[in-house]
Amino acid sequence: MAGLKIENITKRFGETDVLKGVSLDIADGEFLSLVGPSGCGKSTLLRIIAGLEEQSSGEIYIGGAPVAGRRAADRNLSMVFQSYALYPHLSVAENIAVPLKMRRLSPLQRLPVLGRFMPGMRHQAAEIGTEITHAAKMLEIAHLLDRKPGQLSGGQRQRVALGRALVRDPTAFLLDEPLSNLDAKLRVQTRAEIAQLHRRLEATFIYVTHDQVEAMTMSDRIAVMMGGRILQCAAPDVVYDDPDTIEVAEFIGSPKINIVPVEVAETGEICLLDRKLDLLAQGRGKGVMSLGLRPEALRLAGEDAPIKGHVVHSENLGAELFVQIDAAGLGHPLTFRAAPRDRQALALGAPVGLAFDAAQALLFGADGLRVRDVRHHLPTQAEVA
């Protein structure tokens, strides 16, 4: 087992740049998710790591050694595919055995019928058999070993694919959207199981998904990719609470973060709907910026609230309530998380005032980058002078 290092990888398909210089350090035993909307290059990056595709430039190191020119089969990585890619003509046991046979048996021993009579075959076969049973037990698919993939359910196929990946103890596991073909309930369950498997194997996992919930719940770190770049790579709570860019803030979190335009004065004072906020962004000059407000950062407030509007839609999830509020002067409704006890006050059409704690507001510049040097209280007159 060893870490991976990805250095300035680029990839061009004809005229389009799919990857525009991606660098990443993945520690030994880490669970790293590559998350982003479809077409962001995350799958391409995974396949480049696997060796299934060749990068246009850049280098990959596995366990400190560069793997340029080394074939996928020689990188000692294993991969779980989106479609599971099980061999339809082989039974579950045979499917799991393939990577072991390919690596341990000589071409002669792999001959269809004759192979059985080659020297040392009996011992090898027995050894492979025990390893398959071991893997099958770990994944609770021991009772399916004789079946063909066509006879399995989606969840079972997924386990077989995992079994084939883990049976040979690779340097790292690459998982390409392994849950996207499962139904919602099974996805939640399998999510937990994969996370457990990771803890148990203590192996490096690189997990590609477009579902930010999967990434948030399973990973040690998340790399958010968009347009062929990694925008931010950090622990899930950091990515959520302290995003580097407006895209990251918008991609991570459900319901989506509210973005409202604010005006910044020469002095650094920030105004939302012509109302001064308890925030100061100095040295940025005059202009329009964006303020990101998570649904849970908003709270109900009275007459004096900075944002006023009325309820246009509400979704009751039982434990919490997401309410959409059409605020005067803002282009689109804001989503606000309320406690169920406030439901009475949030009937459709009811007037609502919203306030927020400036410390929880995220300020982004016109270029979409996060503005971090913000002060959270209005300066006194003396300070301005």
Add this chain to the structure above:
Amino acid sequence: MALAETTLPKPTASAASQERRAAWFLTAPALALMVLILLVPVVIAGVLSFTNYSLGNSGFDWVGIKNYDRLFTRSTYEKMFIATFTYVVTVVPISVGLGLGAALLINSLGRFREIYKTIYFLPVMATLLAMAIAWEFMLHPTIGMVNRTLEMGCGTFVESLWPFMAESCAGRFPVWLGDKRYAIWVISFIGIWQGFGFNMVLYLAGLTSVHRELYHAAEMDGAKSAWERFRLVTWPALGPTTVFVVTISCIRAFQVFDTIEAFWPQGGGPNKSTYVMMFAIFEKGVQQNLIGIGSAITMLFLVFVMFLTLIQRWLVERKVHYG
């Protein structure tokens, strides 16, 4: 719907009978023709194969299994079986193999795929009889393109590499169609030439259904050589295609006739070396009016073809179906 059936039995019943009547009305022509054109002839052939009937005779005698007995004892028919099976056994594996090979090569190319595909498919489209005549000219012993091309190899290194060339250059080049040693192989060659494009197209269609991720999985699993990936992914995935291609090639090969009739209108080639079953049916049954023996060959032919198709259906349902 169920409710309607129970509460309103009358109208639904009449609707059902109406549907039944319409259905029989629609199937009747097809059914009648099927019986008349496909089933009745099989019965007729079966019956006549036990007689000595001839067209023009008012009656016939039952001769028992004499016709079949003749088929298995006379040397003419021994030659017929040898020629037919030699042809089938040569043409089927080679045309299937070439079809698969061409499909794999073409499928792995980035460019010019369509051109190769089109050209290899041309013989399938062309009137076989016309092409047979073209081949006859190609194989003409003196002015044919084949021997002319071979003659160019005389006096070069080819002669020392290939004993056949040395012999031919010293003496003369084969007369191909007139030589009983070559005739059946020439016929087989033309059969392969005509048929492999068809198999190639079927294989190309089969290849598009192979999931790309399977190749990547095989690569990750350590299948490094193209051959290993072929064995692990491609070949099993082409199983159903192969069963189909082999069966249809067999049935087509059994029916070879055009080339043989074009080259040797009488007698089925030098020393009857290309006297295949279809030609025998034509010659005995139609030309010589020996309906009994012709029918017996017909029955045997049907048995072969049905047997092949049944094997195919059995294989498709049992083995190669992955579900």
Add this chain to the structure above:
Amino acid sequence: MTRDWWKHLILILGVIVVIAPFYMMVSYSFKSPGEIDRGEGGFFGRQEMMVDERCVKLRDPSRDDIAAAMDRFPGQTDAAIRTALVAEAEADCSMRPVVFNYSKAFTEAPLLRYLLNGVIVTASIFLIQVVVALPAAYALAKLKFWGRETVFGLVLFCLLIPVHAIALPLYIMLTKLGLTNSYAALVVPWTISVFGIFLMRQFFMTVPDDLIDAARMDGMSELAIVWRVMLPTAVPALMAFAIFSVVAHWNDYFWPRIVISGNRDLFTPPLGLREFKGDADGSFFGPMMATATVIVTPLIVAFLIAQKRFIEGITLSGMK
């Protein structure tokens, strides 16, 4: 491209073998007998004027001709006039080999008639096949009736019987009916296409029931549903089947060979070519290859225009 060079090498070798007879056929149809004999002249031949010997022989001057030509050649001997007349004939009978070959192809035998027969036969076969198979396929796919499984079982069984294989009993039946040497003989055995029924049934299975129910609500009869609702939805499948059927019957030689004897007016193109070959002597290679080219060309051209559809149609049988 550079890595694939060996693949191209193999495939190009294959192309040469595949193309060779086509090349030769077309090339010979351009060349004079002499060029064919000596194997020279490249692909198109040199297209030098050649003399049609038969034409000259036909115009061999008789005594009357010589007498009639006296005025034009005053004061010459009969022998000299004769030579002059032969020279004239030769001049009139000389033409480019390509013109010679193709004009011979159409004049020595009624090639146009053969082509017309081919069109009549293939078109009638296809039309009758559709008229018979489509309603049956619809009934088998969409109507519930007692005996449906049996009928479909029969269809599956009949798929096992190649029509060529039962040619002999069919021939006997047609002879008994006195139908040999007629268009009917060429068409009748092919009127039922079990494969067509099977194929269209599989296709109709995929048509939603709602469409048929809607048509019934509109008051259409079952027969009207077949022609006005099912037929339009089945056009792509029918196109493929049309190609399958037309190619098979345009090229068919075995069956016409059996039921048509002697009567040139009924010859299909392959039969015509066969007869041409039967009475051709060595010098007729050119016209014969011209005939072959004419017969092969329609399908090849159609194929080149609509390749995808053709490949689909011919490999239809592979779709199940």
